[in-house]
Amino acid sequence: DIQMTQSPSSLSASVGDRVTITCRASQGISNYLNWYQQKPGKAPNLLIYAASSLQSGVPSRFSGGGSGTDFTLTISSLQPEDFATYYCQQNYITPYTFGQGTKLEIK
């Protein structure tokens, strides 16, 4: 199975900050990488697919990048509603594994 490793596991930041989360795959996955946001008690919500494509309805302050094994999710200016847990997922080869999550907390 492809292992997905996110860093950091947790992050404290303030409203207005620029934040970057990274995701590394244990082997090359081209651009088959998705990012999700999850709030407590809710299902994950798709933010970015194919590494850099913004899902419809997602604010433009979210952006994704990378290819191969190294990927990033950037939030350009944190808003109060962005404090949540973020997951990456590869859909290059089954099983479509997830990262362990990055919890973004208010400083």
Place this chain on the structure above:
Amino acid sequence: QMQLVQSGPEVKKPGTSVKVSCKASGFTFSHSAMQWVRQTRGQRLEWMGWIVVGSGNTNYAQKFQERVTITRDMSTSTAHMELSSLTFEDTAVYYCARGSMGLDYWGQGTLVTVSS
């Protein structure tokens, strides 16, 4: 609007099976792929498998290969996931989700508790 509505919470004994349903509305179910993901208390997300609704073709994670069956009923636009030989480690929230690239619509989740 597009919606996936899952069946209610379940409490099961070890060694038994559970079947979770996921009813789709607001999109063409027969043109979709439906995936199943579970989330344990540790918050880790685990991909279990998927079904291509039109063909009925399935693909399961090796970890669950012997115990999981994903089916669909096109007459009711419903996908089902059955997990057998339950253990305490199967206690989790089970989600259905639509998509073949990113998972763009998710059900609300079904809590399955395995308890003696």
